[in-house]
Amino acid sequence: MLALMLLPVPLALAVMPGAFAGGGTRRWFGGRGESRRADAQAAKDAAAAAFYELDTAQRDLRISIETITAVDASPGARRAVDDFAALGRRIDEVSHAYITAVDAYDLDRDDLEASAASRAQSELNRAKDDLVRVKGELDRFEQGLGPLLDKAETQLTRLAPAVERARQALLSASNALDAVRASGLRADDLAARLAALGPELTKLNQGAGQHGVAETLQRADRVLRDAEAVRTEAERLPERAAETDKRLVSLRTRAQALANRAAGVEPVLSELRRRFTAACWQDLQHVPEQAAESVHQAEGKLREAAQARSEQRWADATALLSTVRALLNGADEAVSAAGDRLNRLNAVSKDPEAEIQRTRFAIRDAQRLAMAGRHTPDPRHARPLDDSVARLDRAIGGLEGRHPDYWHFLTETEAVRASVARVVEMIREELGGGH
Known part of the structure; x- marks a missing residue:
């Protein structure tokens, strides 16, 4: 107690109960001065809250912008990025003004004058108002981003399922190809097409972070489509082989029948020549040779088609069989024309x-x-x-x-x-x- 009584009066007053309010040791103003310090502190707290809200909103909005840019390269998305950058510059300006105002005044100083507290209050209120104003601009900008953000989030929602569907399609195609090979069909072209999708699968596994969401979605759709095509063709290959074998037999039989019919055209022409004027049969006189030549060509193409079938060159076999069919159709029409001509001329000459x-x-x-x-x-x-x-x-x-x-x-x-x-x-x- 003796030591306390020897302290100078101001210091003794400083350690009285309640002297620590506000944190730190400060000179006792009392009355109006302390009120101004409190007002300045309140202004500082309000500015700090506005600064925090603006900073939080900017961070959240940056995530939205990054979401949009990861998916959307449209002019609208690019404008949004530019507008956000411009807002960022305004945010930096008002944030700098706020930090400067905070650093300019130590509201805990013992010797803070009332005038300084008033200036601090004024500058901090102005900084707060600027922060709130820019926060309003940020909120309005965020509302305008709605359609772009919805579109981007929709694509992001599609991303994982699309990639998974592509992977499953590749697996199904591979299983179908294995089953076809087990049946004795080589399916080399399908195997090559499936192997070509390997690098695409690697890029899908690397993810959208490396290749972008839009490109990854496009790649997943492309892989899905190509893998499905391989699977479908692989599953149909046994049926295609059976159809090819059936067509080979059918067209070979038809060629033999046409060769026999073509040999019977000459007697028809002989009767036409004997009974009717030259104008009635002149256009038919080369039918036997033409039909025989068409059948001969068809038989040659049939042999090529059979070779392609044995080598499992399905596309070549199909094309060759189509050529055979066209040749035989032409020969059939020419042979039938001679008989039809004779029948019609017989009918009209009688009646x-x-x-x-x-x-x-x-x-x-x-x-x-x-x-x-x-x-x-x-x-x-x-x-x-x-x-x-x-x-x-x-x-x-x-x-x-x-x-x-x-x-x-x-x-x-x-x-x-x-x-x-x-x-x-x-x-x-x-x-x-x-x-």
């Missing part, structure tokens, strides 16, 4: 009236349609129908004489019916359009 009546009926039917609901026909309809009547009359006149050209007669009546059919179609289209 040309049936062909005449058939054609006249078509003309009359068209004329009735052209006059339906009219007193006079439309010239666009009447003219071709009148021409058809005249053309039929000329064809009938050509049958007179000792050696009529029946083939010319048949081609003319067919042409007349085709012309009439076009008029009928025109009329019906116009009637339909009128409704």
